[in-house]
Amino acid sequence: DAMVIQNPRYQVTQFGKPVTLSCSQTLNHNVMYWYQQKSSQAPKLLFHYYDKDFNNEADTPDNFQSRRPNTSFCFLDIRSPGLGDAAMYLCATSRSRTDSYEQYFGPGTRLTVT
């Protein structure tokens, strides 16, 4: 089945220790997104790629970076995680820019910062 896969599902990192979360998709979708979702809150868009075109949200901290080496893979790098970065990180895709209303989400990576 075509899908969005996130690894790992659970990640524990230490305060200030860099961490990378990964996302892959077999849908061959053009657009990939990273969202942060804290407990009982809405998903918050961090950045997205239209193909290789990177788009950063204005309020995304510089601590968060992303890479998309090819259509299928996208990475979220947190350079120096703080306690406030503990959250669920969701990767999503959409077929194209104009189909952004329908996004396919991966299961998420729950990040714990100790």
Place this chain on the structure above:
Amino acid sequence: GQSLEQPSEVTAVEGAIVQINCTYQTSGFYGLSWYQQHDGGAPTFLSYNALDGLEETGRFSSFLSRSDSYGYLLLQELQMKDSASYFCAPLAAGNKLTFGGGTRVLVKP
């Protein structure tokens, strides 16, 4: 700026009908999406309204009034498995979704 309002929680019994209202204020509005998210799960797409009116998909329907900046999601014949959070999400400038705070629906036997 942008604003989104939807109720935080709704409780209903199996078989009932629930309406989740969403009011929004956003620039460059294209349409309104709805997503369902079970506890611990990922959001899943339910529906999208680009035009005014009602869209029906099985037990779920979604409505949009662009002139009123208002939409709703109607859940009919509620089942226990419908217990989840429901997010309205306007699609706006830049073709980006902004998720509302979510409405937690609790279905009781």
